[in-house]
């Protein structure tokens with residue numbers, strides 16, 4: 508069985524995003540991935556300007572406390588012809604261009620004004636409250652790298668440099684199936700032995716957090732021919748196919764065999780708990796990820812393997828999950844040969860994050876998963892003592 512970290516590295520190394528990049532208006536590009544680097548077009552700030560509502564002063568000696576107010580400059584004004592002589596001040600506002608000769612800005616609440624006379628308590632520090640041209644970055648440098656996700660801050664950064672349209676990677680098409688005769692839709696009345704399909708709803712909900720086109724493929728019955736036909740059809744028009752269930756070793760587990768008959772099974776079985784039967788491969792143009800049916804195994808493998816894969820297929824440069832160091836607030840004496848990802852709640856105490864295990868760690872026990880802040884990673888064959896340092900992966904939007 509593959510170790511999780513090796514499996515993830517192998518999986519990501521085999522993924523390349525679809526090639527049909529497009530150019531979108533910036534207003535429609537949120538959450539997409541930049542296909543090419545955007546250079547900085549302008550110095551930023553592009554001109555010296557005031558960081559405060561107040562007064563720009565000309566005080567080359569740094570000793571003056573009384574000024575004559577000679578001019579007014581507001582944000583949006585052109586200050587090209589405006590200059591201050593020693594002892595002169597300009598009424599100025601945040602973001603307004605600095606007049607030539609200005610040596611400092613004082614906030615209006617630190618001044619007294621009497622007609623055109625301006626009085627300060629003490630001389631202003633040279634350069635105070637002035638935002639200098641190019642103090643943040645200069646034209647020509649890298650603004651955003653290829654592979655950057657267009658987060659709200661990245662969109663603002665592109666807009667601040669005048670980009671009205673941006674080159675982005677294509678939006679992935681993803682179809683989601685469940686597999687199993689026991690499954691019925693929420694809203695239906697389950698017959699004896701039947702359960703509600705939780706995983707397809709879980710996966711569609713996961714995908715709502717990505718900028719992808721999602722198609723609901725429904726529930727596949729435990730039937731080899733039907734499963735094969737459904738996967739073959741989906742492989743024609745999708746970049747990604749997700750299935751859950753039917754990937755283990757039982758006679759009614761048809762999904763893996765179906766993939767082998769229409770495409771390639773690349774890997775099957777990881778040394779992780781939960782999630783052991785996870786498998787992936789390819790059919791036509793579609794990457795196929797087969798998640799185990801136990802709903803918490805679906806959750807864990809989606810988070811640890813499919814999320815990075817979707818990021819990589821979207822062209823994102825930083826596909827790997829990022830862990831935080833936490834201290835165990837629990838003891839675990841039973842060793843497990845597989846790498847475990849336990850559901851935990853985190854609390855901050857004395858400058859550290861402490862992890863408490865949720866009650867109900869079974870891979871069918873969704874309630875603990877829904878209430879958790881993190882997956883805590885226990886390396887194979889390892890016991891845990893209170894205070895041990897462990898990796899935690901934040902889930903469910905915890906600490907946001």
Ligand SMILES: Nc1nc2c(c(=O)[nH]1)N[C@H]1C(S)=C(S)[C@@H](COP(=O)(O)OP(=O)(O)OC[C@H]3O[C@@H](n4cnc5c(N)ncnc54)[C@H](O)[C@@H]3O)O[C@H]1N2
Nearest residue numbers: 685703704705706707752753754755760783799800801804
């Ligand atoms: N003999 C063995 N049996 C099992 C093994 C094994 O190694 N040897 N592995 C176990 C592990 S670990 C897991 S995880 C499960 C995964 O099996 P499958 O992916 O084939 O999933 P199913 O057998 O179809 O279902 C497992 C479990 O999950 C329920 N399920 C399935 N789909 C859904 C859904 N969409 N919504 C809610 N619940 C679902 C299903 O009813 C079963 O209870 O296999 C173990 N067995």
Ligand code: MOO
Nearest residue numbers: 781782783804870
């Ligand atoms: O690995 Mo299975 O996912 O324990 O339940």
